[in-house]
Amino acid sequence: MTDTVPESTRQTLERLYENPDDRLTSLFELGADDEQVDAQLTVFKALANEHRVRILDALRDGEMCACELQVVLDAPQSTVASHLRELKDAGIVRKRRQGKWTYYRIGDTAVLQLLDIAEVLDE
Amino acid sequence: MTDTVPESTRQTLERLYENPDDRLTSLFELGADDEQVDAQLTVFKALANEHRVRILDALRDGEMCACELQVVLDAPQSTVASHLRELKDAGIVRKRRQGKWTYYRIGDTAVLQLLDIAEVLDE
DNA sequence: CGCTCGAATCGATATTGTTCGGTTCGGGTC
DNA sequence: GACCCGAACCGAACAATATCGATTCGAGCG
Numbered sequence: 001m002t003d004t005v006p007e008s009t010r011q012t013l014e015r016l017y018e019n020p021d022d023r024l025t026s027l028f029e030l031g032a033d034d035e036q037v038d039a040q041l042t043v044f045k046a047l048a049n050e051h052r053v054r055i056l057d058a059l060r061d062g063e064m065c066a067c068e069l070q071v072v073l074d075a076p077q078s079t080v081a082s083h084l085r086e087l088k089d090a091g092i093v094r095k096r097r098q099g100k101w102t103y104y105r106i107g108d109t110a111v112l113q114l115l116d117i118a119e120v121l122d123e
Numbered sequence: 124m125t126d127t128v129p130e131s132t133r134q135t136l137e138r139l140y141e142n143p144d145d146r147l148t149s150l151f152e153l154g155a156d157d158e159q160v161d162a163q164l165t166v167f168k169a170l171a172n173e174h175r176v177r178i179l180d181a182l183r184d185g186e187m188c189a190c191e192l193q194v195v196l197d198a199p200q201s202t203v204a205s206h207l208r209e210l211k212d213a214g215i216v217r218k219r220r221q222g223k224w225t226y227y228r229i230g231d232t233a234v235l236q237l238l239d240i241a242e243v244l245d246e
Numbered sequence: 247c248g249c250t251c252g253a254a255t256c257g258a259t260a261t262t263g264t265t266c267g268g269t270t271c272g273g274g275t276c
Numbered sequence: 277g278a279c280c281c282g283a284a285c286c287g288a289a290c291a292a293t294a295t296c297g298a299t300t301c302g303a304g305c306g
Contacts, residue, residue: 036242040176043241048171049264053163066283078266081284091244100273100282110240117233117240118166119159121214172294189253201296204254223252223303 046090047114051075051083056106056115059093063105169213170237174198174206179229179238182216186228 047053051073058064058072070080084104087093094107106112170176174196181187181195193203207227210216217230229235 037173037176037180039244040238040241041171041173043244044167044170044176045263047167048164050160050164051264053160053167057160076266077283078268078285079264082264082266085284097273097283100280102283108244110244114237114240114244115163117237118163121162121166121231121233121237168293174294199296200253201255201298202294205294205296208254220253220303223250225253 042090043092043114046086046092047118049083049086051079052087053115055080055083055087055104056092056111059104059106060112060115063096063103065101065103067101069104165213166215166237169209169215170241172206172209174202175210176238178203178206178210178227179215179234182227182229183235183238186219186226188224188226190224192227 096103
């Protein structure tokens with residue numbers, strides 16, 4: 001495991017620490033587990049697009065059908081549909097079918113927290 | 124403004140609402156302002172990458188120098204450096220130079236909140 | 247100064263994400 | 277059933293990001 005580290009890095013660590021091998025091991029252990037990272041990535045990737053952020057900002061005060069979101073985004077139907085699908089796949093949004101229309105809503109208030117925190121973050 | 128909407132969408136809204144023009148206008152006004160969306164996007168794009176998420180997870184309990192992060196990620200120096208630059212540009216991370224080394228740390232506890240919320244979100 | 251080393255930048259290439267016309271699907275109406 | 281309409285899906289063209297070797301930069305040292 002620790003022997004996959006490039007020699008240059010090992011040498012650096014040898015200068016930095018008394019027990020480079022121990023430090024190497026603890027550095028490896030610092031790595032977050034894959035499931036945790038996967039969950040975080042799923043969410044952040046879904047939020048990392050202007051259209052999708054605008055959809056969520058529009059859904060803050062209630063559900064809307066796909067055709068209305070089309071107006072808010074001012075984008076073609078197929079484009080809006082694919083973004084809605086990504087948001088749904090990421091578990092950020094839920095849909096409800098009523099007759100010919102499909103209504104979308106934010107699935108969890110935690111999403112609103114994410115939007116709020118991100119908005120303020122870079123002061 | 125409302126006349127840029129495709130005719131098909133207008134027709135849809137005419138069937139959905141009594142005053143399609145009013146609804147159209149309020150839909151447009153639902154659009155979040157650009158500054159707000161920009162701020163949110165900057166943050167989410169910076170977080171939408173596995174390497175960068177792993178860096179932040181590693182920085183949870185204190186600062187680390189670039190060469191140590193290289194070990195945590197098990198990635199080449201230039202790759203790590205470019206990710207650190209993106210995190211810094213997004214205002215998520217701060218750096219501090221000490222001699223030949225550069226130490227990075229999370230710049231705001233709000234970042235930790237984002238990581239925590241995202242991890243739990245998709246239950 | 248000349249040298250070493252950690253970090254930053256450059257740039258060509260590879261990978262991933264986005265757009266959107268065309269088509270299909272599913273419900274509703276007559 | 278035939279038709280209409282909103283939404284979903286497909287896939288090819290295009291755009292944005294990521295990767296990483298090579299080079300440069302900048303601090304420390306002899």
